[in-house]
Amino acid sequence: MDWGMKNRMSRIFKPETGRTVMLAIDHGYFLGPTGGLEEPAKTVEPLLPHADSLMLTRGVLRRCIPSSFSIPIVLRSSGGTSILTELSNEGLTVDMEDALRVNASAVTLSIFVGEEGERTTLLNLAKLVDAGEKYGVPVLAVTAVGKNMTRDARYLGLACRICAELGAHMVKTYYCEGFEEVVRNTPVPIVIAGGKKIEERAALELAYNAVNDGACGVDMGRNVFQSDCPEGMIRAIRAVVQDGASVDDAFGIYRDAKG
């Protein structure tokens, strides 16, 4: 890894811990309007002091996020499908030059192992890695799980390993039973998605179990911005990921913030 690539990685994963709290707000790229993201700047402004990086599309970045915000950007660079069509047929949507123009610290795309778009999305990953290596921009591969697949260690381990083999610099996947085995077989840092909104304590347990089983952090969205206290929730998640807090202590942070 050259200097630029290493520098960008260290903007995302805090060098003191090797971990990250990534806030995902890119849901609209295939879901359209998403609860909690009607006015993205209003949603994220109070959350950013507690996040290490922000994952979003270039449209929302350019139109909604003030350029004075200094948070490292993980730029969603795949799409082209919606919940109304075959989701897995994604293409690349951002040129690496434009990612550099918006000062992205990393780019990200989804891959769909076992789905109709498997070959296309894996080749997208290879292309994005080529461009990333050329300019020193790391690639975060998201192991999207289509409706025909099960989120178990066998499937997620397969998808994560393929991402790493194709050159992804980091992988985002789901937490599952046997997650340590997924981590052991994936020679790049893994962050976990939160998934659909669940009860706050359960979301904190998810983050706690993931980092204890070897994840290098979280890339969570709905369990933060759809919480009844988003700021309390991201502070609690940060305590788990970056400060090694227990679930009880983290839940206390959320509860106190909620008042």
Ligand code: 5RP
């Ligand atoms: C979709 C994504 C989303 O950013 C991610 O899944 C959002 O996080 P969460 O599931 O925690 O809302 O990558 O492919």
